Amino acid sequence: MKQIKLYGIGGQGVVTAAKIIAEAVAIEEGQYAQAVPAYGHERRGAPVYSDVMLSDKPIKLKSFVYHPDYVVIFDMSVLDKGVDVMKGVSPDTVFIINEECVDPSHPFHKHKTYYVGARRIAVDVIKRDIPNSSMCGAMAGAGLVGIEATKAVITRKFKKAGEINAAAAQQACDELRSN
Amino acid sequence: MKRVMLDGNGAATEGMRLARIRVVSAYPITPQSPISEKLADYVTDGTLDAKYIRVESEHSAMSCAIGAQLTGVRAGTATASVGLALMHEVLGVAAGCRVPIVMPVVNRSLVSPWSLWCDHQDAMAERDGGWMQFYAESAQEVLDLILIAYKLAEKNDVLLPAMVCLDGFFLSHMPDAVYVPAQEDVDKFLPAYKNDNLKLDPDDPMFINDLTGSNEFMEMRFQQAVAFDYAQDLMPGVMAEFEEAFGRKYSMVEAYECEDAEAVLVSLGSMSGTIKHTVDMMREQGRKVGMLKITSFRPFPAEAIRELIGHVPHIGVIDRSASLGSETGPVCNEVRSALQVLDKAPEVQGFVAGLGGRDVPPTTIEEAFDTLLNDKTVAAVKWLDVQDNALRLREVDA
Amino acid sequence: MPQQLSRHAMNSAATSGKKALKGPVATVFLATNTGSWRLERPVINGEECIYCGTCQKFCPTNVITVTKADDDSSVVIDFEYCKGCGICANRCPKQCISMVPEEGVCKS
Amino acid sequence: MLEMKSKSRGLIAHGVSACAGCGLELGARYIMEALGENSTLVIPPGCAALFSGYGKETVTKIPGFQGNLENTAAYAAGIKAGYEMQGREDITVLGMAGDGATVDIGLQSLSGALERGDKILYVCYDNEAYMNTGVQGSASTPTYAWTTTTPGGKQGYRKNLAKIVDAHRIPYLATASIGFVEDFRKKLAKAKEATKTGPAFIHLFAPCPTGWRSRPDTSVEIAQLAVTTRCWPLFEIVDGVLSITKEVKKPKPLTDYFKLQGRFKGISDEQVEAVRQEVDAAYDRLMEGRV
Numbered sequence: 001m002k003q004i005k006l007y008g009i010g011g012q013g014v015v016t017a018a019k020i021i022a023e024a025v026a027i028e029e030g031q032y033a034q035a036v037p038a039y040g041h042e043r044r045g046a047p048v049y050s051d052v053m054l055s056d057k058p059i060k061l062k063s064f065v066y067h068p069d070y071v072v073i074f075d076m077s078v079l080d081k082g083v084d085v086m087k088g089v090s091p092d093t094v095f096i097i098n099e100e101c102v103d104p105s106h107p108f109h110k111h112k113t114y115y116v117g118a119r120r121i122a123v124d125v126i127k128r129d130i131p132n133s134s135m136c137g138a139m140a141g142a143g144l145v146g147i148e149a150t151k152a153v154i155t156r157k158f159k160k161a162g163e164i165n166a167a168a169a170q171q172a173c174d175e176l177r178s179n
Numbered sequence: 180m181k182r183v184m185l186d187g188n189g190a191a192t193e194g195m196r197l198a199r200i201r202v203v204s205a206y207p208i209t210p211q212s213p214i215s216e217k218l219a220d221y222v223t224d225g226t227l228d229a230k231y232i233r234v235e236s237e238h239s240a241m242s243c244a245i246g247a248q249l250t251g252v253r254a255g256t257a258t259a260s261v262g263l264a265l266m267h268e269v270l271g272v273a274a275g276c277r278v279p280i281v282m283p284v285v286n287r288s289l290v291s292p293w294s295l296w297c298d299h300q301d302a303m304a305e306r307d308g309g310w311m312q313f314y315a316e317s318a319q320e321v322l323d324l325i326l327i328a329y330k331l332a333e334k335n336d337v338l339l340p341a342m343v344c345l346d347g348f349f350l351s352h353m354p355d356a357v358y359v360p361a362q363e364d365v366d367k368f369l370p371a372y373k374n375d376n377l378k379l380d381p382d383d384p385m386f387i388n389d390l391t392g393s394n395e396f397m398e399m400r401f402q403q404a405v406a407f408d409y410a411q412d413l414m415p416g417v418m419a420e421f422e423e424a425f426g427r428k429y430s431m432v433e434a435y436e437c438e439d440a441e442a443v444l445v446s447l448g449s450m451s452g453t454i455k456h457t458v459d460m461m462r463e464q465g466r467k468v469g470m471l472k473i474t475s476f477r478p479f480p481a482e483a484i485r486e487l488i489g490h491v492p493h494i495g496v497i498d499r500s501a502s503l504g505s506e507t508g509p510v511c512n513e514v515r516s517a518l519q520v521l522d523k524a525p526e527v528q529g530f531v532a533g534l535g536g537r538d539v540p541p542t543t544i545e546e547a548f549d550t551l552l553n554d555k556t557v558a559a560v561k562w563l564d565v566q567d568n569a570l571r572l573r574e575v576d577a
Numbered sequence: 578m579p580q581q582l583s584r585h586a587m588n589s590a591a592t593s594g595k596k597a598l599k600g601p602v603a604t605v606f607l608a609t610n611t612g613s614w615r616l617e618r619p620v621i622n623g624e625e626c627i628y629c630g631t632c633q634k635f636c637p638t639n640v641i642t643v644t645k646a647d648d649d650s651s652v653v654i655d656f657e658y659c660k661g662c663g664i665c666a667n668r669c670p671k672q673c674i675s676m677v678p679e680e681g682v683c684k685s
Numbered sequence: 686m687l688e689m690k691s692k693s694r695g696l697i698a699h700g701v702s703a704c705a706g707c708g709l710e711l712g713a714r715y716i717m718e719a720l721g722e723n724s725t726l727v728i729p730p731g732c733a734a735l736f737s738g739y740g741k742e743t744v745t746k747i748p749g750f751q752g753n754l755e756n757t758a759a760y761a762a763g764i765k766a767g768y769e770m771q772g773r774e775d776i777t778v779l780g781m782a783g784d785g786a787t788v789d790i791g792l793q794s795l796s797g798a799l800e801r802g803d804k805i806l807y808v809c810y811d812n813e814a815y816m817n818t819g820v821q822g823s824a825s826t827p828t829y830a831w832t833t834t835t836p837g838g839k840q841g842y843r844k845n846l847a848k849i850v851d852a853h854r855i856p857y858l859a860t861a862s863i864g865f866v867e868d869f870r871k872k873l874a875k876a877k878e879a880t881k882t883g884p885a886f887i888h889l890f891a892p893c894p895t896g897w898r899s900r901p902d903t904s905v906e907i908a909q910l911a912v913t914t915r916c917w918p919l920f921e922i923v924d925g926v927l928s929i930t931k932e933v934k935k936p937k938p939l940t941d942y943f944k945l946q947g948r949f950k951g952i953s954d955e956q957v958e959a960v961r962q963e964v965d966a967a968y969d970r971l972m973e974g975r976v
Contacts, residue, residue, distance in 0.1 A: 201770040232766055232801065234762075236794070238759070239759035243759050246764035247767035249767070250764055250773075251767065254767070385743075386749040387749065387751070388750055388751040389751050390734065
């Protein structure tokens with residue numbers, strides 16, 4: 001089982017992205033997945049997180065993710081807002097982040113890290129600063145789920161804006177780089 | 180049958196849709212609101228041929244449902260927490276008048292303190308009120324248990340309302356792949372509602388729910404008690420029919436790795452899944468542990484529990500609610516009393532965990548197993564995961 | 578299962594060819610003999626009565642029948658149910674109803 | 686399959702265990718007459734529950750349901766919806782509740798049903814206190830009236846139920862009195878008709894000799910005096926337009942009304958005058974078309 005933790009800011013579609021990845025794995029790829037949203041008094045601009053579990057076997061665990069295999073950061077500002085993105089990680093934990101360049105002082109610089117300009121892609125392609133579809137593409141690029149499955153769910157979920165969001169996902173997947 | 184991503188609320192809504200409820204009376208409350216909203220969508224777009232009564236309270240939600248169902252249609256509502264508490268008075272009317280309403284209850288703590296998150300205190304407060312109570316472990320179980328509940332509740336020997344309980348957020352908002360049966364298959368399993376008992380109909384007048392003297396009141400209650408016996412007798416058959424129709428197996432209690440277990444934890448709801456997960460982990464380490472999930476808390480399957488875990492030396496029960504002033508939690512009390520009739524009754528350790536939405540992760544489960552396996556049991560209930568400074572959370576200058 | 582509830586015995590007793598409704602319900606239409614409450618009974622002075630129907634209109638128990646006909650007008654009171662409230666006497670425009678104390682047990 | 690063990694010419698039995706001289710009993714007969722057989726009744730606990738029955742016996746020939754004290758309107762709304770979904774829109778669903786069950790504890794569910802436009806008929810029979818529980822004061826108890834919980838006479842005003850109901854903009858709203866049964870009869874017919882489009886509401890004045898400490902034979906007389914003194918004006922509001930159905934140009938002295946009722950025993954001249962000013966002002970508002 002792969003356990004994933006997504007960090008971001010309210011309004012960036014973190015919870016939706018978790019649901020998209022889960023659905024892509026569970027429905028499009030016929031495996032098992034669970035999105036575990038943390039609900040509280042989230043407000044636009046405040047840090048939010050969401051968990052995803054992916055597996056080739058049925059998932060019994062109904063709990064949050066404490067030891068993520070993957071940490072996905074939608075917005076580096078969560079670090080400034082006091083979110084400890086290193087909580088529960090192991091040396092093997094992989095990071096997927098929305099940023100072109102990463103300050104070497106960032107705590108995860110020793111980890112395998114994928115980078116993508118999700119925000120720029122979102123602004124270019126969907127004309128809105130909502131990075132969730134690009135981040136889904138990045139997660140696909142990092143091997144969590146197939147890009148076609150991800151695009152299929154995005155197209156279905158975003159209805160009218162489905163095509164452009166799928167395009168954003170594809171571009172993020174293509175442009176994904178790693179250390 | 181199709182496989183789609185649904186959270187527990189979505190699964191509950193699909194269950195109600197497939198049961199063809201004709202009147203919806205719903206009032207929003209976190210974390211149930213998506214059910215009220217989705218049903219409104221379904222009524223508006225014609226997916227569901229029903230009248231939507233946008234009630235002004237949960238009390239009225241249940242009142243409307245009772246009134247509607249007494250005329251001969253399935254009526255649907257859903258609630259959580261203080262909403263269920265507000266319904267309390269009328270829940271008794273549904274039960275006493277033998278109106279087999281099936282209601283999803285999205286478990287959430289009761290005040291005070293305020294909390295939006297999961298525990299079972301709301302449903303436990305209704306455990307003796309004449310409603311059947313089923314607890315789901317997953318979104319799939321939510322949908323399936325709703326269909327099973329309808330089938331069972333409407334049996335002439337049963338005629339009891341039923342709550343299908345799903346843990347707030349952990350199930351209600353956790354998307355998972357769910358098999359949604361086709362309408363025609365559900366129609367075969369669950370035929371159209373036929374009200375053959377107390378019914379409002381000008382063509383056949385009767386006055387329902389009038390005053391009953393003490394010469395008959397006890398008999399009315401006894402009828403309900405017998406109905407719970409019937410429910411228990413008939414439930415395996417209904418679940419077998421469900422399995423025949425849809426391929427998924429259910430039982431009142433599910434034993435997981437209990438046969439050779441030295442320690443077993445008993446629980447309800449989503450926590451059961453986490454315990455199974457932990458059992459798998461601990462079994463890999465060679466530790467003989469198991470889990471017992473009570474799917475049907477009302478009727479309470481005491482005999483089945485004796486059979487399945489009566490032989491286990493160490494038993495623990497994790498309650499996701501507290502029975503304040505009692506030695507242990509409500510589920511633990513029942514498990515203890517079920518087992519104490521055995522010649523060599525196992526000791527049963529009570530635990531309380533996961534109140535107010537506190538997560539119950541595998542580490543907490545492991546701690547409970549450790550308590551059982553290392554003979555660290557105590558007579559009273561053991562609260563898991565409580566901060567050491569619990570009594571000094573709010574310190575102010577003296 | 579609590580076997581002390583001998584269900585099958587109870588069932589066979591119930592299978593009498595009739596349907597046993599479950600729960601609180603009234604299925605028998607039956608009036609109370611409210612006439613026995615009466616302390617005073619209305620007595621109508623037939624000579625003064627104009628058969629206007631006022632007493633019938635205001636009788637809470639609806640037990641007064643006024644018939645107005647050319648040759649056969651009448652006022653009939655069903656004393657099985659008349660509670661003797663006296664509203665008929667109070668409202669009679671001709672004041673031709675008097676309330677007379679009942680003597681002992683109600684005789685209807 | 687109602688087993689008929691008694692005969693009656695109306696839809697309720699002649700022998701109902703209401704007190705002698707009960708205003709509700711008289712009112713209920715007119716209500717039933719207007720409703721007809723194709724109806725369903727919802728009654729909360731209270732004096733009206735005498736019509737529900739006891740054990741296996743009822744005095745009502747139409748189907749009925751005894752609800753809780755605070756949710757008459759909600760039950761009625763649910764029942765109506767159930768009938769509607771089965772193509773039986775023609776069935777009239779009536780809520781018949783007292784003042785306590787309407788203006789106090791039942792106000793929320795009533796408001797909900799009125800706002801939603803549920804096609805129910807609701808009659809509040811107002812005996813101005815909680816009578817079945819032993820004459821406790823309600824929000825509808827009038828100023829200076831004695832009850833067991835206003836032993837010194839009620840201070841403050843009664844809740845203006847018609848004004849509250851009117852705020853919901855329902856098709857038909859009326860006050861009525863058992864002292865004016867022809868007026869009541871007409872209003873019942875209009876109200877029943879109005880339920881084809883939305884909620885209809887009648888606020889019925891129903892004296893209670895037991896609670897008002899009045900002689901049973903004076904119930905109708907008191908009900909008439911309540912109107913002719915302007916204590917209980919008769920009016921209706923049809924689609925928002927108010928009209929007085931019984932004009933009282935020269936009101937009778939309030940003492941004529943008060944002296945028949947022990948609950949007003951000891952009312953002072955100043956208090957009578959205060960009531961006079963209050964009821965006249967209310968009547969004037971009605972004359973201007975306002976509740």
